[in-house]
Amino acid sequence: QKEVEQDPGPLSVPEGAIVSLNCTYSNSAFQYFMWYRQYSRKGPELLMYTYSSGNKEDGRFTAQVDKSSKYISLFIRDSQPSDSATYLCAGSLGGYQKVTFGIGTKLQVIP
Amino acid sequence: GAVVSQHPSWVICKSGTSVKIECRSLDFQATTMFWYRQFPKQSLMLMATSNEGSKATYEQGVEKDKFLINHASLTLSTLTVTSAHPEDSSFYICSARTFQETQYFGPGTRLLVL
Numbered sequence: 001q002k003e004v005e006q007d008p009g010p011l012s013v014p015e016g017a018i019v020s021l022n023c024t025y026s027n028s029a030f031q032y033f034m035w036y037r038q039y040s041r042k043g044p045e046l047l048m049y050t051y052s053s054g055n056k057e058d059g060r061f062t063a064q065v066d067k068s069s070k071y072i073s074l075f076i077r078d079s080q081p082s083d084s085a086t087y088l089c090a091g092s093l094g095g096y097q098k099v100t101f102g103i104g105t106k107l108q109v110i111p
Numbered sequence: 112g113a114v115v116s117q118h119p120s121w122v123i124c125k126s127g128t129s130v131k132i133e134c135r136s137l138d139f140q141a142t143t144m145f146w147y148r149q150f151p152k153q154s155l156m157l158m159a160t161s162n163e164g165s166k167a168t169y170e171q172g173v174e175k176d177k178f179l180i181n182h183a184s185l186t187l188s189t190l191t192v193t194s195a196h197p198e199d200s201s202f203y204i205c206s207a208r209t210f211q212e213t214q215y216f217g218p219g220t221r222l223l224v225l
Contacts (some may be wrong), residue, residue, distance in 0.1 A: 008152070034213070043117070043204045043216035044155070088154070098145070099214055103154040 003027050006089055006102030015111050019076040023089035023102050026070065030091035030100075033065050035074045038086045038104065047087075048074065051094075079109045113139045115207050117217035124195055125225055132190045132220045134205030140185035141207035145214065146178070149202040161188045195224045 006023045013019055021035075032051055036044035048063035050056045056063045064073040072089055086104040114137040124130050134144055142163050147155040159180050161167045167180035179191040188207075192199055200223050206214040 036216070041202075041219070041221070043115075043206075043219040046213060046215060049213050098157055098160060101155045 003100045004102040010106040012108045021074040031094045032092040034090040036088040113215040115217040121221040123223045136207040143208040144188040145206045147204045
């Protein structure tokens with residue numbers, strides 16, 4: 001079993017839709033959770049960073065962590081074609097421990 | 112946000128040659144840098160963790176004599192692929208950790224070994 005599981009997609013949505021991206025993880029010791037966006041042939045870009053359970057909002061993006069179910073989510077409101085990319089979730093123990101990534105979900109927002 | 116650069120952005124080389132990739136944190140000091148490899152349609156695979164002034168820690172299955180890592184300063188880490196072969200062709204990405212424990216990634220280096 002992979003430490004971080006993520007559906008690779010692709011996920012296609014119309015412009016303006018609310019997008020829900022999800023991951024599950026198996027390591028209950030994870031404390032830090034991240035979402036990265038990766039455009040084709042580019043390095044990942046940090047979108048959201050959360051510690052422990054709870055919600056965090058930044059503009060059109062909301063990250064949720066539910067440690068009881070080991071479930072992490074990213075919601076994108078009013079999706080735009082420029083949001084089309086691969087979204088990687090990640091977890092970490094913190095304390096300078098390595099970050100473990102999911103395989104990434106490819107999102108396509110259709111104009 | 113923090114900026115990490117990589118050079119070169121792409122490189123084509125003949126089998127048997129060595130290739131050096133540089134990773135720099137431009138506006139912050141990074142005591143820890145990471146090197147990843149990403150094959151098409153696969154996730155980022157951590158190769159090694161590099162701490163400034165000490166030897167890198169390699170993940171299981173990564174040959175330390177083939178992938179030489181040097182982290183000589185707080186803003187620069189290098190990865191040298193020695194005696195590269197076609198199976199080493201991949202997308203190599205570095206990241207640097209800030210004091211807030213978030214990682215910022217470089218733009219990646221695409222390596223093609225002929």
